[in-house]
Amino acid sequence: MKHFTQQEIDGTRNYFREIGFPEVSARIGGREFRYFVFPQAMEPGLPDFVYRCTGKPEDGYVLGISDHVQEQYRKYAVVHEYIEFLELGMHEAHHCARALEEEVRLVPEDIKQGYVTMRREFFQNLIAYCAD
Numbered sequence: 001m002k003h004f005t006q007q008e009i010d011g012t013r014n015y016f017r018e019i020g021f022p023e024v025s026a027r028i029g030g031r032e033f034r035y036f037v038f039p040q041a042m043e044p045g046l047p048d049f050v051y052r053c054t055g056k057p058e059d060g061y062v063l064g065i066s067d068h069v070q071e072q073y074r075k076y077a078v079v080h081e082y083i084e085f086l087e088l089g090m091h092e093a094h095h096c097a098r099a100l101e102e103e104v105r106l107v108p109e110d111i112k113q114g115y116v117t118m119r120r121e122f123f124q125n126l127i128a129y130c131a132d
Helices: 006-018 071-088 095-106 109-131
Strands: 023-028 031-038 050-054 061-066
Touching (some): 006 050, 006 061, 031 071, 061 071, 095 109
Parallel strands (some): 031 061
């Protein structure tokens, strides 16, 4: 996984703002963060993709998600990236699994079944995507 510099992070954020991708503020589980909503066409090979551009926590971040993901689910998938890369760090053991555990805990019960189905499909697609 790539570790981005502050210059790359800032440049990416500015580029996404300049071309007008919607930027959303979210608050969940005591965390406040922002993310962009991208057209699914940006990454047609990975349905319901998420995006991260992170490095050192003090350098900031850029997170995003496909517009194909239902709006009510988006902040939960994005908080996974926030937890995994900004709180735990990419060099922490089992960072993805640990972030997933916290992510699923944060999802309200009334949408959890559909959400978990969507994320299971995402991770299955991610395995195939990475294998290519």
